[in-house]
Amino acid sequence: MYVPAVLSEGKMLYRDIWWQYTPLSVYLNAYLFRLFGENLNVLYWAGSLSALASALLLYAAGMRLSSWLAGWTTAAIVIIQAFNPYIFCFPLPYSFAAVYGCLAACLFVLFALLAARSDKWIWTFGAASTAALALLDKLEFGAACYATLLVLIAARCIQQHSWKRIGRDLLAILPGAAVCGLVAYWMISIRGVEFITQENIISWPTTYYMKTYGKMWLAATGFAINGPALGQAALRTALVAAVFAEICMVLRRARSERRAIFTLTLVVVAVACVIGVWRPQAETLFRSIFLPQDMVLYVVIAALAACWYFWEERTETALAAALLLTFSALLAFRILLGMNVSDYPIYYNGPVILGFLLLAPSLLPRSARSPRAAVQRQFLICSVCLTAAVLHISVFPKRKDLVPLTTSRGTIRVSKLMAERYRLAIAFMKEKAARGEAVLSLPEDTSLYFLSGTYCPTRVFMFVPGLLVPGKMTDELIAEIERAPVRYLIWSNRTFWEMGAPNFGTDFDRPLGDYLRAHYRFVRPLAPPPMGEWDAGIYERRPDSELPDKIAANH
Incomplete structure (x- = not known):
C-alpha cells in the first residue's frame, strides 16, 4: 500500500x-x-x-x-x-x-x-x-x-x-x-x-x-x-x-x-x-x-x-x-x-x-x-x-477480538491491542511530521507510513533478512539516515523465526543495528503494558555530544 x-x-x-x-x-x-x-x-x-x-x-x-x-x-x-x-x-x-x-x-x-x-x-x-x-x-x-x-x-x-x-x-x-x-x-x-x-x-x-x-x-x-x-x-x-x-x-x-x-x-x-x-x-x-x-x-x-x-x-x-x-x-x-x-x-x-x-x-x-x-x-x-x-x-483460528482501526485512508480490522498501538504510532508519526522531524519504522511495519500519510526517510522502507546487502547498500542507507536526518525510530517486536534469523539488528543486518544502537537511545515504550502481539519502542537520536564519532573526534 x-x-x-x-x-x-x-x-x-x-x-x-x-x-x-x-x-x-x-x-x-x-x-x-x-x-x-x-x-x-x-x-x-x-x-x-x-x-x-x-x-x-x-x-x-x-x-x-x-x-x-x-x-x-x-x-x-x-x-x-x-x-x-x-x-x-x-x-x-x-x-x-x-x-x-x-x-x-x-x-x-x-x-x-x-x-x-x-x-x-x-x-x-x-x-x-x-x-x-x-x-x-x-x-x-x-x-x-x-x-x-x-x-x-x-x-x-x-x-x-x-x-x-x-x-x-x-x-x-x-x-x-x-x-x-x-x-x-x-x-x-x-x-x-x-x-x-x-x-x-x-x-x-x-x-x-x-x-x-x-x-x-x-x-x-x-x-x-x-x-x-x-x-x-x-x-x-x-x-x-x-x-x-x-x-x-x-x-x-x-x-x-x-x-x-x-x-x-x-x-x-x-x-x-x-x-x-x-x-x-x-x-x-x-x-x-x-x-x-x-x-x-x-x-x-x-x-x-x-x-x-x-x-x-x-x-x-x-x-x-x-x-x-x-x-x-x-x-x-x-x-x-x-x-x-x-x-x-x-x-x-x-x-x-x-x-x-x-x-x-x-x-x-x-x-x-x-x-x-x-x-x-x-x-x-x-x-x-x-x-x-x-x-x-x-478450522482456521477465529479472532473474536478484532476491532476496526479507522484512519484517514480507510479502515482495517485488527486485534484490540494492535489497534490501540497503531493509533498511538500513527498519531506520533503525524505529530513529528508536522514538526518536520523524520521517523523511521523498523523493521517491517510499512503500513504505518501509508496510514499516517507520512514518508519513509530512506529509499529502503523495510528490513527483513537478506534484503539489505552488506557493504555499499548498507553504507548508502546509513548515509541517508544521516542526511534526512532521522530524529526518531519506532522499533517493533517483529521477529523472523521463519527465516532462521529472528531479531533485526543482531541476527541479521548487524552493521545497521550497531549503528542505530550507537546513535539512538531508548526513550519509552510506544504504549503502556500489557504487552500485545505487536509492540514497539520509541528511540530518539542522541545529542551530537553523545555520538561515537563526535566523542572520538573530540579526543
Whole structure:
C-alpha cells in the first residue's frame, strides 16, 4: 500500500524507493490511487475483483477442456482461499504482485487453451501479451508463461509440419517481448544492472538474499528436494493411494455406480463435519488425503506423461492437456511438496487444482463409458476436494477480538491491542511530521507510513533478512539516515523465526543495528503494558555530544 501511494505522488520506483519485483503491480495500484484516491477501499476492490476474475477464467478454462464441473470446483476453491483474515489473501495481500500474477496466470491458461485448439493468430498474441504482463509483474509468473509459450510454438510446428507456423507465432510474441525489453532498459538506465538485480529484485539467483536465505525460503514454501522431504512425500502418497484404492474397490463391487458415488460423497462430507465440530486437529490428515499436499508433484509427473502422449497422438485435445499441465508444473514448482489452500500457495495453485481435477477421475474404475458416468466420477473427486478446502478454511483460528482501526485512508480490522498501538504510532508519526522531524519504522511495519500519510526517510522502507546487502547498500542507507536526518525510530517486536534469523539488528543486518544502537537511545515504550502481539519502542537520536564519532573526534 505504501509504495503505490508514493509513486502516485511523483516518486520513481527503484531510484527513490526500493522494490523487490518488476514494476507493473505497483504502478497499476499507483494509477488506481490517482484515479480513486489513496484509500484502502481501492486495494480491497482491486484484490477482490482479481480473485473473482481469476476464478471465472479458470471456470472458462475448465469449459474449454469439456469439464464445467472441474472448472466450477476450481473457481470455488480459488474464491474460498482468496478471502481470509491473514496477509496471504487477495483483498489486502502481502504483495499485490502475487495477486495480479495469479490473475495473469489464469488469463494465460485460457489463451493457451484457445491457441491449442485454433489457428487464429489472436489467441497466440493474447497468450504472448499476457506472458509479457506477467513478466512485468513478477518474474516467476512471466517465466512460466514464456516457457509454456515456447512449448506451444514447438508443439504446433511438430503438429502441422510447418516452419511458417513458427514465424507467425514468433511475430505474435514480438510486441510483448519488445515492451519487456523497453521496461528492462528503463530499469537498467536508473543505476545499472547490478543496482536492479542485486539491490532490488531479491529473487534474482545471484542476490545476497538468495545466497543466504534462498534455500530456507524455498524449503519453507515446499521446494525441498532431499531425502527426508521425498521420503515424507512418499509416505503421504502411499496414504492417498491406499484411500484411493479403497474407493476403487467400493466402486467395482457396487451394483449401482451412481448410488455408490453418492454414498461415498455423503460419507466424506459427514466425516468432514465431524472433524470440523469435534476433531479439528484431524483436519491436516483429512486434507492430506483428499487435497494432497504433493499435488504439484503429481501434476509434474502427469505433465511429462501428457507431453509424451501428445508426441504419440498429436491431437488438439492432447496438446491442450499438455499445455495446462506443463504450465501448472512450471508455475507452482516452488510449492512442489507444499500444496495448500492457504498461505503462500494460494497465488499459484489454481491451474494445478484444475489439472488435478481433470486427471484424477480417469484413474477411477469405469463400469460404463457414457458421458453421464464420467460426470459422476468427476463429481466424486470434485466433491471431496472442495470439502477438504472448505474444512481447512473453517478450522482456521477465529479472532473474536478484532476491532476496526479507522484512519484517514480507510479502515482495517485488527486485534484490540494492535489497534490501540497503531493509533498511538500513527498519531506520533503525524505529530513529528508536522514538526518536520523524520521517523523511521523498523523493521517491517510499512503500513504505518501509508496510514499516517507520512514518508519513509530512506529509499529502503523495510528490513527483513537478506534484503539489505552488506557493504555499499548498507553504507548508502546509513548515509541517508544521516542526511534526512532521522530524529526518531519506532522499533517493533517483529521477529523472523521463519527465516532462521529472528531479531533485526543482531541476527541479521548487524552493521545497521550497531549503528542505530550507537546513535539512538531508548526513550519509552510506544504504549503502556500489557504487552500485545505487536509492540514497539520509541528511540530518539542522541545529542551530537553523545555520538561515537563526535566523542572520538573530540579526543
